[in-house]
Structure formats: C-alpha cells, structure tokens
Amino acid sequence: MQAIIDNRLQVVAVLGTGEGKSLLYQLPARLPGAGTTVLIVPLVALKQDTIRKCRQLGVECTVWSADRLPGTGCPLVLVSLDQAVGGPFLTYLNQLDSAGDLVRIVIDESHLVCTTESYRRRMREVKQLRMLHCQFVLLTATLPPRMEDVFEKALLLQRPLYVRSLTMRTELEYHAVKLPSSSNAGSFELSVAAHIQATLQQGWFTQEGDRKRVLVYVRMRSQANILAEELGCSTYYSDSGTEEEKAAVLIEGESQVLVATSALAGIDYPHST
The missing domain is CATH 3.40.50.300 (P-loop containing nucleotide triphosphate hydrolases)
Structure with a gap:
C-alpha cells in the first residue's frame, strides 16, 4: 500500500486469498483528489460482486460502458479484460491520460496474461496499455518466482517492485484416483x-x-x-x-x-x- 501511495510506477502484489489485494485499489480510490483508478477484471461475471463489495465500503465505482461514459472524477472504473484492449475503451483511457486524470491501472488475476494467452488472444494485447503514463498495479495469488521473467515480458515491465506473501498452501491435500475407462460415450x-x-x-x-x-x-x-x-x-x-x-x-x-x-x-x- 505504501508503494502504491508513493506512486511506485510498477507494483506486483502476490498475495493469497483474503490477504488484502482488493484493499490495494479500494483505499487509494477513497483518498482526497484520488483521480481515476481503472480496475481490469478477467471475468465479466465477477464485476457485479466487486461493485457490491466496493459499495459496502463506500467506494464509488462504475462499470465501463461505451454507451454511457463514466462521469468526470469517478474514482474507480471497472472493465473486463476483453473490453480494456478494445478501441472505444482505449480512446477513453487516452482522454483520461491526456487530461491527467488517470492515476493507475490495476489488473486483477494478472497471471492470466501469461497462463491463458494461448486460447485468449486478447491477453496478448494487454501490453499496449503500457503506453499510458500512469501507475500499474498487478494483483495475483498465483505467480511463482520462476514465472517472473515471462510475466515481465508479457506486460513490458521494467524492474517492478514485487511484494510477496508466502504462497505455500499448507492446507491443500492431493489425492489421485484411478477410475475405469470405457469406449462408450459418457x-x-x-x-x-x-x-x-x-x-x-x-x-x-x-x-x-x-x-x-x-x-x-x-x-x-x-x-x-x-x-x-x-x-x-x-x-x-x-x-x-x-x-x-x-x-x-x-x-x-x-x-x-x-x-x-x-x-x-x-x-x-x-x-x-
């Protein structure tokens, strides 16, 4: 949080479930003169749940729609990843950037840029957002150290600050079960x-x-x-x-x-x- 408030330009937060990833964009959006934070979410279906949680905390937010542009000074704008790399939203981002209102872009579940790009072509286009002059905050619970080089190349990051909690999941158990196979459909x-x-x-x-x-x-x-x-x-x-x-x-x-x-x-x- 301190790095984000201090405007460190590239922050990667690798935190487990319930360890405060959402707070990293909710709290800055409530500060005086907060500007606009854009939150990119991987699943459209999760946007409504994010909105519900923000409103419970008194964080003003809106979902991006090309038919109804967010008002000036909206502190938090939610957009799906597919929309985020589309022409209409990129135009909106450039307008915000030119006016000096775009403070940061936050990408939730950011590891998906690496792990799903083989079948989600839009993931390959996320790097074009790096042309904007704002802070980038990348949130994930699933980014092992061995993936850092691939992750940085996929997002054109340069010496980002990594903040990691322990990602060893001691509560998990693995069991293998062999079931009978059959040539019959189903x-x-x-x-x-x-x-x-x-x-x-x-x-x-x-x-x-x-x-x-x-x-x-x-x-x-x-x-x-x-x-x-x-x-x-x-x-x-x-x-x-x-x-x-x-x-x-x-x-x-x-x-x-x-x-x-x-x-x-x-x-x-x-x-x-």
Missing part, C-alpha cells in the same frame, strides 16, 4: 460423477457444519454438461449463459458443486475446494 463421465457423489456423502467437503463449494474442472463443454446433469448442478464455460446468468452461478449458486472448463481456471475464487 461412461467415464458417469464414473466421475459417481465418485464425486460418494465423496460428498463421506463429508470430505464439509467443515464445522459449513459446506465447501466444490469446483470440478473438465476439458470439454460436453463433459461439463454430462457431469452437471448427473450431479444436478450448474456449469460454467464461455457460452453457458448470459453474463448475468454466469454471475449468478458464481456468486449466488445454490448447488454445492459447479462444473467448469478452463474459462474459470486460474481465478482466485474463495470458499471452494
């Missing part, structure tokens, strides 16, 4: 569903009376649909619904299990197993 997915149901019944994902949200990742949307039907739960992939429907699944989903593809991978999603 048979393997049915075996997986049966295993998940048995695991849930054993209470693995229940702690002190609270149920943990269980995320099941699969390679293909067809697998997600089969598993979701068997488990009676929701799915999350690129075209599994409107942005409002996907937001509801993430934030307000009633089922304990959520089956997703890599569209949700790499997100710092709390209260899940």
Whole structure:
C-alpha cells in the first residue's frame, strides 16, 4: 500500500486469498483528489460482486460502458479484460491520460496474461496499455518466482517492485484416483460423477457444519454438461449463459458443486475446494 501511495510506477502484489489485494485499489480510490483508478477484471461475471463489495465500503465505482461514459472524477472504473484492449475503451483511457486524470491501472488475476494467452488472444494485447503514463498495479495469488521473467515480458515491465506473501498452501491435500475407462460415450463421465457423489456423502467437503463449494474442472463443454446433469448442478464455460446468468452461478449458486472448463481456471475464487 505504501508503494502504491508513493506512486511506485510498477507494483506486483502476490498475495493469497483474503490477504488484502482488493484493499490495494479500494483505499487509494477513497483518498482526497484520488483521480481515476481503472480496475481490469478477467471475468465479466465477477464485476457485479466487486461493485457490491466496493459499495459496502463506500467506494464509488462504475462499470465501463461505451454507451454511457463514466462521469468526470469517478474514482474507480471497472472493465473486463476483453473490453480494456478494445478501441472505444482505449480512446477513453487516452482522454483520461491526456487530461491527467488517470492515476493507475490495476489488473486483477494478472497471471492470466501469461497462463491463458494461448486460447485468449486478447491477453496478448494487454501490453499496449503500457503506453499510458500512469501507475500499474498487478494483483495475483498465483505467480511463482520462476514465472517472473515471462510475466515481465508479457506486460513490458521494467524492474517492478514485487511484494510477496508466502504462497505455500499448507492446507491443500492431493489425492489421485484411478477410475475405469470405457469406449462408450459418457461412461467415464458417469464414473466421475459417481465418485464425486460418494465423496460428498463421506463429508470430505464439509467443515464445522459449513459446506465447501466444490469446483470440478473438465476439458470439454460436453463433459461439463454430462457431469452437471448427473450431479444436478450448474456449469460454467464461455457460452453457458448470459453474463448475468454466469454471475449468478458464481456468486449466488445454490448447488454445492459447479462444473467448469478452463474459462474459470486460474481465478482466485474463495470458499471452494
């Protein structure tokens, strides 16, 4: 926080869930004469939850829309990553920059610029934001030291300040289970569903009376649909619904299990197993 307030131009914060990443843009946005902070989020579906949390803390924020430009002096503007590298938003950023109102750009889940660029082409275009004359703050819980060189090249960073907490997850356990394979379409997915149901019944994902949200990742949307039907739960992939429907699944989903593809991978999603 001190580095951000002191206007250190490039700050990379590698912090775990619940360790204060959101505070790094919420607090500066509340300071007198704060200017405008642009927050780039990887998932459109998570924007509404971010807005809700900001408003609870009294932080004025708005979601970018080309049809309704944010008012002058809005301290926090949220935009999805795909929109952030589009022509209309870049024009808006350049106008803010020229007027001296753009204070910083914050990229949440910034490691995705490296880890998803092979199938999200827009990730390769994020570096063009570096032409702006403002502070850049990169937030992530998932950036091992060995990835720093690739990360810096992807975002054209030069000697950024890294602030790291311990990322060793001592609470995690890994188990490998071999399930029977079959040439019959859908048979393997049915075996997986049966295993998940048995695991849930054993209470693995229940702690002190609270149920943990269980995320099941699969390679293909067809697998997600089969598993979701068997488990009676929701799915999350690129075209599994409107942005409002996907937001509801993430934030307000009633089922304990959520089956997703890599569209949700790499997100710092709390209260899940």
